[in-house]
Amino acid sequence: MSIRVAAVADIHLSEAQRGTYRERLDGIEERADVLLVGGDLTRHGTLGEGKIVADEFRGLPVPVVFVLGNHDYHSDVEQEIMAVLREAGCVVLDDSAETLLDGRLGIAGGKGFGGGFAGKSASEFGEPETKAFVRHTREIAERWRTALKSLDTEYKVVLSHYSPVKETLAGEPPEIYPFLGSYLLAEAVDAEGADLIVHGHAHHGTEKGMTPGGIRVRNVALPVLQRAYATYCLDAEEC
């Protein structure tokens, strides 16, 4: 049986949007079985903004899965933001996995990080600051492998903020690609297998891409989609 996945990222809510976002999600239960939100939920990453996000997504008729983005880390209260989202009944992935829809759909992922793409990426070499930057991505990719391995579901989807491939960055200046994603994320998912990878972060990027292993990648940043959310139907035969 097919599953319809709705996805959006980079909603960047703040005080000005309080009470106004929810209407964009009206009727989502007729279009999708689950909603994935790929980070940059807030503008400044304050707890106040986190609470606005929680209120806008609370009690939706379909399960909601979040990861945070770099903006949500800006005020050093990312754990508190995750807690208020969970209190609102939503799932928050932090390099972890969750099984939904009676065990049929597995979602793995987290924020992800940068470093660049194969052949043009940073290495764990030189100054401690450079090593720490690259190591952060490497460790995330490792945890994603573990998370994906733990899933035994009909479909597997990966939710990230940073991009695993450069195809979905087309439109961004190539100079900043290393800050937009890392091939290590794609490599991890290609090794474990998944049906779809959803990410955001690249506001000027392109919706559609693919990993070297052939897994579909979708950049669902709101400025890219210019619609409330995208809907992807897994198992086309039945949709």
Added chain:
Amino acid sequence: MDTPHYVAARVQQAIAEDGRTNELGIRVDVRGDHLFLRGQVAGEDQVHLLTDVAREAAPGLTVHNEVTCVEVREPGEEEHL
């Protein structure tokens, strides 16, 4: 007067780091006494804050704010994978 190149970089940095804006994707160009802002943001209030931050970071330049709000349409058709 500062080199336009560095003025633009300073304004872009200010827009990214100032707590009122924290916008990373705004393009800044300086031509003579004129400073141009381009890009998209999530909310109308954010557009005006960009002008404030740019003016403070580059006093003396005329700021032309061409930033628009992201338009959000209905969800539309689903894609079959």
